[in-house]
Amino acid sequence: MGYPKLVIDKEKLGHNVREMISICKKRGIEVCGVTKVYGGILEVEEVYIENGIKTIGHARLENLKDMEHLDVKKLLLRLPMLSECEDLVKYVDIALVSEIEIIRKISEEGKKINKKQDIILMIDLGDLREGIIKEEVNFYVEEIIKLENVNLKGIGVNLTCFGGVIPTNENLGELVEIGKRIEKEFEIKLDIISGGNSSTLYKVLDGTVPKGINHLRVGEGIIFGTEAGYQEKIPNMNYDVPHLELEVIELKEKDSAPTGEIGVNAFGEKVEFENIGKIIRCIVACGKQDVEYKDITPKNDKIKIIGGSSDHTIIDVTKSDKNIEHGDILNFGISYTALLALGTSKYVYKEVR
Numbered sequence: 001m002g003y004p005k006l007v008i009d010k011e012k013l014g015h016n017v018r019e020m021i022s023i024c025k026k027r028g029i030e031v032c033g034v035t036k037v038y039g040g041i042l043e044v045e046e047v048y049i050e051n052g053i054k055t056i057g058h059a060r061l062e063n064l065k066d067m068e069h070l071d072v073k074k075l076l077l078r079l080p081m082l083s084e085c086e087d088l089v090k091y092v093d094i095a096l097v098s099e100i101e102i103i104r105k106i107s108e109e110g111k112k113i114n115k116k117q118d119i120i121l122m123i124d125l126g127d128l129r130e131g132i133i134k135e136e137v138n139f140y141v142e143e144i145i146k147l148e149n150v151n152l153k154g155i156g157v158n159l160t161c162f163g164g165v166i167p168t169n170e171n172l173g174e175l176v177e178i179g180k181r182i183e184k185e186f187e188i189k190l191d192i193i194s195g196g197n198s199s200t201l202y203k204v205l206d207g208t209v210p211k212g213i214n215h216l217r218v219g220e221g222i223i224f225g226t227e228a229g230y231q232e233k234i235p236n237m238n239y240d241v242p243h244l245e246l247e248v249i250e251l252k253e254k255d256s257a258p259t260g261e262i263g264v265n266a267f268g269e270k271v272e273f274e275n276i277g278k279i280i281r282c283i284v285a286c287g288k289q290d291v292e293y294k295d296i297t298p299k300n301d302k303i304k305i306i307g308g309s310s311d312h313t314i315i316d317v318t319k320s321d322k323n324i325e326h327g328d329i330l331n332f333g334i335s336y337t338a339l340l341a342l343g344t345s346k347y348v349y350k351e352v353r
């Protein structure tokens with residue numbers, strides 16, 4: 001296997017999965033393990049399943065299709081496209097929805113294969129990404145229960161994704177209240193009240209998550225060990241599950257500032273360089289085509305990324321206490337954004353070890 005290589009530590013990931021399940025279980029919350037940011041690596045899905053996850057969430061239907069054979073419930077996170085509904089009823093166990101036309105289409109497709117499709121109706125409580133507005137709740141529930149081949153499994157909310165709205169007692173409490181009202185008025189039972197993503201974890205940790213929330217869709221919290229509301233570390237987790245390995249292709253002592261008449265770089269930017277004399281410059285084989293260099297951090301804190309272009313990342317290794325040579329492999333910590341890019345790049349090798 002070559003480089004760039006995205007490495008996922010199986011033991012550390014497994015620990016985080018078990019720990020997250022246990023943290024949430026104490027509050028009566030089931031964890032849907034969201035693996036979308038890895039792109040879709042079957043070995044990763046297996047780690048989640050082996051460590052107790054019962055539902056996996058992906059944003060792309062293709063990824064759920066690829067794991068059809070795995071013994072786990074499959075939840076589609078992104079609202080389905082009308083053109084996807086035919087596949088949806090085949091490969092998805094639970095779908096998040098918000099448009100009546102699409103829900104009707106799901107029912108129609110479900111009828112063809114004699115399936116009653118579980119759906120979670122998304123409600124927008126201020127973050128302004130997906131979800132129906134509160135005033136539409138009654139209309140939606142009325143229409144949904146008329147449909148033969150969909151089952152209203154529950155309701156859900158998504159927060160801190162677009163508008164940056166933090167989950168609170170008010171908005172989560174409102175979700176619980178809406179759920180209760182639906183159950184009473186329509187005399188139905190909602191199995192799932194899905195209280196959001198990793199940004200709700202801080203309320204699970206401090207014990208203030210409103211009673212009634214019984215489901216969370218957790219990506220970042222498991223993968224990076226952080227809650228997403230305030231970006232705090234969750235105690236007793238691993239914070240370095242994924243890392244990036246890059247190979248050195250050039251290592252030379254050169255000037256710290258360019259020589260010649262200065263125009264713009266390959267990306268049309270005018271870049272300023274501080275002249276600090278000669279430095280040891282190292283090039284690794286990875287560039288913007290794989291990941292933005294701003295989203296990765298060298299594990300060796302004596303070395304510093306200076307910049308990068310499409311296929312190259314340039315690092316100042318002058319102060320490194322380790323001897324670096326071409327052919328060496330350097331390790332980097334990665335952000336959520338970096339993982340998203342690396343996971344979906346065909347140039348990046350992926351290893352679960």
Ligand SMILES: *Cc1c(COP(=O)(O)O)cnc(C)c1O
Pocket residue numbers: 034036059077078096158196197198199217218219220221228
């Ligand atoms: C990505 C996603 C999640 C998981 O978000 P994290 O912040 O990584 O926990 C949950 N719900 C929906 C609808 C998503 O798209």
